[in-house]
Structures are given as structure tokens and as C-alpha cells.
Amino acid sequence: MTDTATLAASPLELASRLIACESVTPATGAVFGCLESMLDPLGFDVTRFVCGEAPDGPVENLHAIRRPLGDAGRHFAFAGHLDVVPPGKGWASDPFEPVVRGDLLHGRGAVDMKGSIASFVAAVAEIPRETGTISLIITGDEEGPAVYGTRALIDLMQTQDTVPDLCLVGEPTSVSRLGDMVKIGRRGSVNMWIRVAGQQGHVAYPHLADNPIPKLVAILAEIEQMVLDNGTDWFQPSNIEITDLAVGNPAHNVIPAGAEARISIRFNDLHSGSSLIELISGIAGAMGGSVEAKISGEAFLTPPGELSSMIADAIRAETGLETELSTTGGTSDARFLSRICPVVEFGLCNATMHKLDEAVAIADLDTLARIYRRVVLGALVGTS
Structure with missing residues (x-):
């Protein structure tokens, strides 16, 4: 059954629903159910599992995949995390109550990285199933030790033969403006x-x-x-x-x-x-x-090529910016995913990540969804 409300939901609505689920790392439970409820009406087969014990667990992970009814074609994956760092004290409002003030959406995870996940779900809702295979690789253990998260998801994908051809990680890589930086590697x-x-x-x-x-x-x-x-x-x-x-x-x-x-x-x-x-x-x-x-x-590098070019082209089409390819910053779960396929990171502006009153520009959520849609179409059918 198709949930038309979910299909029509904006990135703002989807991000708000995710922010409202408290998910301090290591995350389990409601936030994964929230994401599953968004993906199920879009035709995704969703697998959720919990692994690990204290102190580094338990951790919940989610793998969702949507295949076309005919030839599976290429497989494009989006990877991200639903866990967030502790909010700390001093917020202007409840960090797990999404609040719009002016043109900004406030809440823990708005930037890092529930906003990016929401934008990707909104993008996929506009892509027909027959376009190709799309999956989401989502962990609850990126902000923590990362012991029972993406590495466990990789094991699952290898067992199920669902390793993607290309992968985009939705980390907040932009600096001053959405699209000004893409990460092609990390130290x-x-x-x-x-x-x-x-x-x-x-x-x-x-x-x-x-x-x-x-x-x-x-x-x-x-x-x-x-x-x-x-x-x-x-x-x-x-x-x-x-x-x-x-x-x-x-x-x-x-x-x-x-x-x-x-x-x-x-x-x-x-x-x-x-x-x-x-x-x-x-x-x-x-x-x-x-x-x-x-x-x-370990350090990794995805040399400039097909994936980074598609992302740069999509950014240029939607923002007019010429993006910078970079390897600066800390580590991310791309360090694990780079072992199985080419991976590039691109997402929202990172100025407020891990800070009090974390916030994302609502316009950036919409623009990011359009960029992601172009990237997926470019990866699967060669058009954007």
C-alpha cells in the first residue's frame, strides 16, 4: 500500500520527524522505526538488526534496498547515520523538538546528519522504481566507537550479495555554501x-x-x-x-x-x-x-572520476558553484565503505554540527534533495 503523505513529504517534514526521535549514540529503536516508515511506502525492503553489547553497543543498523522489477542494472547506495552526539546544556529549545525559526530548522542532527538522510529520501520518492537499484546503508554507531555499525552492515551486504556499485555518504561536507566542498578521501x-x-x-x-x-x-x-x-x-x-x-x-x-x-x-x-x-x-x-x-x-582516496564528476555536475546545475574536491577533516564511515566500492561524501553545511542550537537552512534541504536526485539518475541511467 502506498502512503501518499510520505511520498509527498518535503525534506523539512522528513527531517523534523527524524529529529524528534532522540537518538544519542549508540542509537536504537524509534528513530529507525521512523525511517522505516518513510521507506516502506517507496517500495524498499528494509532489514533492521541490533548487535553488540555495552560499552560499545547495543547498536541498531538498517539496510534498505529497492530493486526494479526487471533487470536490476546498476546499484547506487546512500550511507549515513541516525545517531547523534549528546546535545549538552544551553539550547534555546529542546534539542529533540524540531523548531523552525526564520529560515532555519533547529534540532540535534539537523546537519549531522538527519537532514541529509531526509533529503535523500525525498529525492528517491521522485525516482521511478524501474530506474535502477537504490539502497540505504544506515547505522546508529557513527558518532561513537563505530564497532557494531557500518562494518556489520558491510558484512550483511556481502552475505546477501547487495554490495553497491557506487556509494554516496551524506556527511556535512559543505563549508560556507551548500555544494562548495565534496570529500573524495579522508586521512x-x-x-x-x-x-x-x-x-x-x-x-x-x-x-x-x-x-x-x-x-x-x-x-x-x-x-x-x-x-x-x-x-x-x-x-x-x-x-x-x-x-x-x-x-x-x-x-x-x-x-x-x-x-x-x-x-x-x-x-x-x-x-x-x-x-x-x-x-x-x-x-x-x-x-x-x-x-x-x-x-x-585507514586513509582512503577515491580518485577524481565518474562519481565525483556526477556530484560536481549536479551541484553546478542546482547552485552554479564549482565544488572543491577535498580530503580534509576527520574520519567518517566512508573509511569502511571505501573497501567495497567507490565512495564520495557530500552533504549540508557543517558550521553548526555538534554545536548548541544545531541548525540547517530549510532551502538547503530542498536544494540538497534536488542535487541527490540528479546524482542518482546520473549514476543509474546516465542522465540528470
């Missing part, structure tokens, strides 16, 4: 904890102790002076930042038994997470330290 991220063990003792008898702090300082000094690279055609130089230094020694007359520091490395595609762990482990090990590490994501 990788790895965090490392460097620990040096010593021997506790009295500061007046240093020969009976082993102070770990000078060793840790020496390790950090060597790391700090390193130049990993000078960047590439598409990536800025990789950088190492010391983000924490701790001893935990409340006494002024005690040499501590241990010291540790944390570093964070954002790296381009000249490196891998494992190669950087090996590099830092070698430096620390030579001075008596040890390293524990966690790779948040």
Missing part, C-alpha cells in the same frame, strides 16, 4: 599509548630507584621532531600530536613507578596504521618503553 587515524615502567623510590636516594619520566620525555622528543611526509597531491602532510601526558604522582618526594603519554596520528595514504605503530614502537622500545595502539581507520 587515517591511529591513537597510541606509550608507557615507560620505572622503579619507585625516594627522591633523596635516586640510585635506589629508576625514574621513568626522563625516558618518556626522550621518547616524546624524538617523536615530536619527526616529519612523516610532506603531503601528496590530494592529502595534507601527516601529523603527530601529543594529546596526554600522565604520571599520577601526588607526592613531591617520590620517584614514580611509571609514566605514560598518548599520541594521535592523522595520516595520509603514504602510510598505514600498522606501519606507524611499528615505527613508534621501534622508537619507544629502544628507550625502554612499550606501545599500545588502536587504529580508528
Whole structure:
């Protein structure tokens, strides 16, 4: 049965419905039911599942796919997330009550990224089923550890043989105006904890102790002076930042038994997470330290080509802007999806994401829906 109200809904209406569902990461429940109710009347087969346990779960995920009745043709996917960061205190109104003030829609997730999801659903509502295969890859775990989210969805798609040919991630990539920036890659991220063990003792008898702090300082000094690279055609130089230094020694007359520091490395595609762990482990090990590490994501690049050209053409047609192809910023779930197909990120202006009174221009929601419609048609039938 077709729900004509859903088919006729504007991006503003759809975004408001999603914002009204509280979904602080990791998200489950009502917000997924809300999205499913939008997709079901459009002919999508929706699969929802929950996986993982605390502290990184449980997480709900949604995969929706609509195939034409005949030849499936090409498969275009949109990926995004329904979870949001905690709103914090100080909002002008309830962060989970969508409010229109002037030409802006306010609410947590308006930009990052319930607004983009709403615009894509509105775009798909205007695309006939026979055009080709369209899917949505939606997680509730992008803003958190991302352990049980998109990676679990990829496993599902590979099992069901529903891996897309092309994928657009709706992250808020625009900076000053909608369409001024598209992300064709992201740097990788790895965090490392460097620990040096010593021997506790009295500061007046240093020969009976082993102070770990000078060793840790020496390790950090060597790391700090390193130049990993000078960047590439598409990536800025990789950088190492010391983000924490701790001893935990409340006494002024005690040499501590241990010291540790944390570093964070954002790296381009000249490196891998494992190669950087090996590099830092070698430096620390030579001075008596040890390293524990966690790779948040590897660097990836979708070289300029068909997908980025289609998006740039659609942006130009709707806004007149010449978009910038970029790899700046933090990580996103595109780092996982890039393993299975070409992926590019494009979405709303990011000025208010994660901030108090997060807001999106209502006109941008409508324009984004038109851009997404052009991109999908270009991907599936070669026209926009």
C-alpha cells in the first residue's frame, strides 16, 4: 500500500520527524522505526538488526534496498547515520523538538546528519522504481566507537550479495555554501599509548630507584621532531600530536613507578596504521618503553572520476558553484565503505554540527534533495 503523505513529504517534514526521535549514540529503536516508515511506502525492503553489547553497543543498523522489477542494472547506495552526539546544556529549545525559526530548522542532527538522510529520501520518492537499484546503508554507531555499525552492515551486504556499485555518504561536507566542498578521501587515524615502567623510590636516594619520566620525555622528543611526509597531491602532510601526558604522582618526594603519554596520528595514504605503530614502537622500545595502539581507520582516496564528476555536475546545475574536491577533516564511515566500492561524501553545511542550537537552512534541504536526485539518475541511467 502506498502512503501518499510520505511520498509527498518535503525534506523539512522528513527531517523534523527524524529529529524528534532522540537518538544519542549508540542509537536504537524509534528513530529507525521512523525511517522505516518513510521507506516502506517507496517500495524498499528494509532489514533492521541490533548487535553488540555495552560499552560499545547495543547498536541498531538498517539496510534498505529497492530493486526494479526487471533487470536490476546498476546499484547506487546512500550511507549515513541516525545517531547523534549528546546535545549538552544551553539550547534555546529542546534539542529533540524540531523548531523552525526564520529560515532555519533547529534540532540535534539537523546537519549531522538527519537532514541529509531526509533529503535523500525525498529525492528517491521522485525516482521511478524501474530506474535502477537504490539502497540505504544506515547505522546508529557513527558518532561513537563505530564497532557494531557500518562494518556489520558491510558484512550483511556481502552475505546477501547487495554490495553497491557506487556509494554516496551524506556527511556535512559543505563549508560556507551548500555544494562548495565534496570529500573524495579522508586521512587515517591511529591513537597510541606509550608507557615507560620505572622503579619507585625516594627522591633523596635516586640510585635506589629508576625514574621513568626522563625516558618518556626522550621518547616524546624524538617523536615530536619527526616529519612523516610532506603531503601528496590530494592529502595534507601527516601529523603527530601529543594529546596526554600522565604520571599520577601526588607526592613531591617520590620517584614514580611509571609514566605514560598518548599520541594521535592523522595520516595520509603514504602510510598505514600498522606501519606507524611499528615505527613508534621501534622508537619507544629502544628507550625502554612499550606501545599500545588502536587504529580508528585507514586513509582512503577515491580518485577524481565518474562519481565525483556526477556530484560536481549536479551541484553546478542546482547552485552554479564549482565544488572543491577535498580530503580534509576527520574520519567518517566512508573509511569502511571505501573497501567495497567507490565512495564520495557530500552533504549540508557543517558550521553548526555538534554545536548548541544545531541548525540547517530549510532551502538547503530542498536544494540538497534536488542535487541527490540528479546524482542518482546520473549514476543509474546516465542522465540528470
